[in-house]
Amino acid sequence: MAGSQAAVAAAFARERWLLPRRYDAARARALDRFLREELPKARFYAPFAGRPLSGLPVVDKRTVLADFAAFNRHGITLDRALAVAEAAERSRTFTDRLPGGVTVGLSSGTSGTRGVFLVSEAESRLWAGILMGQLMSTACLRTLLTRPLRIALFLRANSNLYETLGSRRVSFSWHDLTLPVAAHLPDLPGTDVLVAPASVLRQIASAKPAGLRPLQVVSVAETLEPDDEAVIREAFGRPVEQIYQATEGLLAVSCPAGRLHLNEAHVHVEPEWIDHQRFHPVVTDFTRTTQYVVRHRLDDVLLAAPGPCPCGRPGRSIHAVLGRADDVLALGDVPVYPDVLRHAVALAGDLGDYRIEQHGAEWRLATTAGSSGAMERVATEIGLLARRLGATAPAVVPMAWPVEAPDAKRRRIRKVS
Helix, strand or coil: CHHHHHHHHHHHHHHHHHHHHHHHHHHHHHHHHHHHHHHHHCCCCHHHCCCCHHHCCCECHHHHHHCHHHHECCCCCHHHHHHHHHHHHHHCCCCCCECCCEEEEECCCCCCCCCEEEECHHHHHHHHHHHHHHHCCHHHHHHHCCCCEEEEEEECCCCHHHHCCCCCCEEEEEEECCCCHHHHHHHCCCCCEEEECHHHHHHHHHHCCCCCCCCEEEECCCCCCHHHHHHHHHHHCCCEEEEEEECCEEEEEECCCCCEEECCCCEEEEEEECCCCEEEEEEEECCCCCECCCCEECCEEEEECCCCCCCCCCCCEEEEEEEEHHHCEEECCEEECHHHHHHHHHCCCCCCCEEEEEECCEEEEEECCCCCCHHHHHHHHHHHHHHHCCCCCCEEEECCCCCCCCCCCCCCEEECC
16 A cells, blocks of 8 residues: 555656656657557557557547457456446446456446446556646645545546545545435535536535535536536635546646646647647557557547647647537538537526537427526527528427436537437
């Protein structure tokens, strides 16, 4: 245990104080070493030994799942990994490992295909150090000098990966999203760092539990939308920070300036541009050697931020994770990106929470509140948006509130067909 904590502390110190001083040189050396020494150990990549990164194939989740054993150094099959992960999901006990101390986990499968990830104990420690080095505030560091820091994490599933955060100086608690949020509220007073999906943070903010005055509030797993951010910020008196993580690894962490900084000290990101602002990331994680993530194309749509970040942190930054490719609706051949549609919906006034689904030429709308005439106001704003885009407005019709599992990621905007 002491060795594990020392490894996390070392990774934290490198991330916090050393990497920023030799950013470009360190990442270039690490990527080169990874391609030369580590990548040929995976069966899929052995035929490509010696090629530069640009000479390797671009893959996606379906490619990896089709021959899972070829993308990890232990030759672990998908069936074997799924058996362990699904048993943990059923029992709600997430401590089992595969031989060699390998942790297996599942993504929530918002794109329709559940991702599977494998990490070693060493990679778990590195992840914990990197995450805390990038995210932990000065106030939290001061707290660590006097007492253990209390971190509450709300997620669909726990993992040995997250448990790595726990130590003598960090008290980590996982809160199961398959249970009602109200059931967790009595445990939250005294929490220093509150980490949860945006929709859950908003529920907690609305409940206003006595004694909950976190030093940091962090949104994970879902798109953080401006209306949620405003409600959560007002309730806790803190800016809402963000972690952007996927099956493919830790991809970005927010900074004091409000941008998300891509984790380029450890993950090489090639933008696949959609237009002059938005792109799909093609990622290569050169720190993971259990499961290889190399030129992996994500369906996520990211909004680039121009120029250097005011915070001074090196590397590329983004304004937001806009959603997945199937969160982009269409008016004929004209794409309607989630950030553009959210702005139009906001102009329609108070709707409470809402869901918009595209079913062909119909855009279906459900709201939880809102004043009378909400449907007509939304239809008007969408019609104006369509006109600006040079497209034909859709038929906006009401729908019942969709049935959503309590642990499902919220998706306000979704293209069904």
